[in-house]
Each structure stands twice: as C-alpha cells, then as structure tokens.
Amino acid sequence: MLELVRDFVNTYDVETDADELTSPAELALWLRERGLAAEGDRAGDDDLTTAIALREALRAGLRRAAPVDLPGVALRVTIDGTPRLTPMSAGVPGGLAAIAAAVLDPGWERLKVCSEGTCQWAFIDASKNRSRSWCSMKVCGNRTKTRAYRARKHGSRRLQGSNTDTV
Structure with a gap:
C-alpha cells in the first residue's frame, strides 16, 4: 500500500507543474488501473476535488508539516x-478511501517527500536508519548540496573582501 500512496501523491509533479488527474475521467482511470474502482465506475467533479485535497493533505503529512486530514473520505474502523x-x-469514493486508509499501514514512517523544495516527489526511504532526505541523491541531493556550497563560497568571498587592514 505504501507504493500506492507514493504513486498517488506523485500524480502531481511539483517541479514541472504536471498533473495526471486533470479531469474526473482521468481520476477514474487512475483508480481503475490500480484495482480501486470497477470498469463502470465514474468520477464526478466532487470526487476530483476530494482526490486533489487528499493528495495534498498526504503530501503535507509526508513532509511532516501538518497532521494528515483525510478530507471527504468515508472510513470505518474494523476490529x-x-x-x-x-x-x-465502493466506486471512486471507496478507492480514494482505500488510499487514505493506508496511513495506518506498517512502514508509513518510511514514506517521505523529497526535502528539495522544488521537487516534493514522494519516495519510500529504504535506508537502514531512515535518514534519507531526497528522492534522488544524484539530482535533488546534488542540487541542495551545490546550492549550500555556493552560498558558503559566496559568503566567504564577502568576508574576505571586507577584511582589509588599514594602518
């Protein structure tokens, strides 16, 4: 289920502003492709609004920036x-509720959002100590570290330029 939540959050690419869920029909198709809705199930505008709100609530929760508020999904506790x-x-609302229910799955703490502000891609942290910060060290990790390096270099040049001795 973690993969499902990751894939759902990643239906919106923050960096490119590309959204896979641009219409109720796209939402229904996405859910059908993952076995969360039946062939005849249709989505409406309200379902799309709920899906987008749920996706962004999950993204905020994965950033650990806010508690996960599960908007518009009907869930029950089964013991x-x-x-x-x-x-x-069932149908589209049930598919969205199934995604929301995954927040209680074991391993939820391994699901994270890239800490690179321009990325926000969801990923599963498989590192032993759960300390991974970026979706990709080669791309986002490198961007972040390069920016920090340049900022340090720029700061040290400014300090060197103001350190003149007058006699």
Missing part, C-alpha cells in the same frame, strides 16, 4: 484482530 480503516463505500 477483527488488528484494528484497521476500511472504506465505507
């Missing part, structure tokens, strides 16, 4: 051994 959240309806 048959281990308590879990289950969708209260």
Whole structure:
C-alpha cells in the first residue's frame, strides 16, 4: 500500500507543474488501473476535488508539516484482530478511501517527500536508519548540496573582501 500512496501523491509533479488527474475521467482511470474502482465506475467533479485535497493533505503529512486530514473520505474502523480503516463505500469514493486508509499501514514512517523544495516527489526511504532526505541523491541531493556550497563560497568571498587592514 505504501507504493500506492507514493504513486498517488506523485500524480502531481511539483517541479514541472504536471498533473495526471486533470479531469474526473482521468481520476477514474487512475483508480481503475490500480484495482480501486470497477470498469463502470465514474468520477464526478466532487470526487476530483476530494482526490486533489487528499493528495495534498498526504503530501503535507509526508513532509511532516501538518497532521494528515483525510478530507471527504468515508472510513470505518474494523476490529477483527488488528484494528484497521476500511472504506465505507465502493466506486471512486471507496478507492480514494482505500488510499487514505493506508496511513495506518506498517512502514508509513518510511514514506517521505523529497526535502528539495522544488521537487516534493514522494519516495519510500529504504535506508537502514531512515535518514534519507531526497528522492534522488544524484539530482535533488546534488542540487541542495551545490546550492549550500555556493552560498558558503559566496559568503566567504564577502568576508574576505571586507577584511582589509588599514594602518
């Protein structure tokens, strides 16, 4: 289920401003492709609004910037051994509820959002100590470290230029 949440959050690419969920039909198709909605299930404008709100609430929660508010999804607590959240309806609303219910899945703390501000891509942190910060060290990690290096260099040049001795 972590992969499902990751993929759902990544339906919007912050860096390129590209959104896979541009219409109710695209939402229904996305859910059908993942087995969360049946062939005849249709989405409406309200479903799309709920999906986008849920996606961004999950992104904020993964940044650990806010508690995860599950907007517009109907879930019930099922207790048959281990308590879990289950969708209260089928179709598109049930598919969205299934995504929201994944917040209680084991390993949720391994799901993160890239700390590079221009990226915000969701990823699963498989590192042993769960300390990964970027979706990709080669791209986002490198950007962040290069920016920090340049800022340090720029700051040291400014200090060197103002350090003149007068006699």
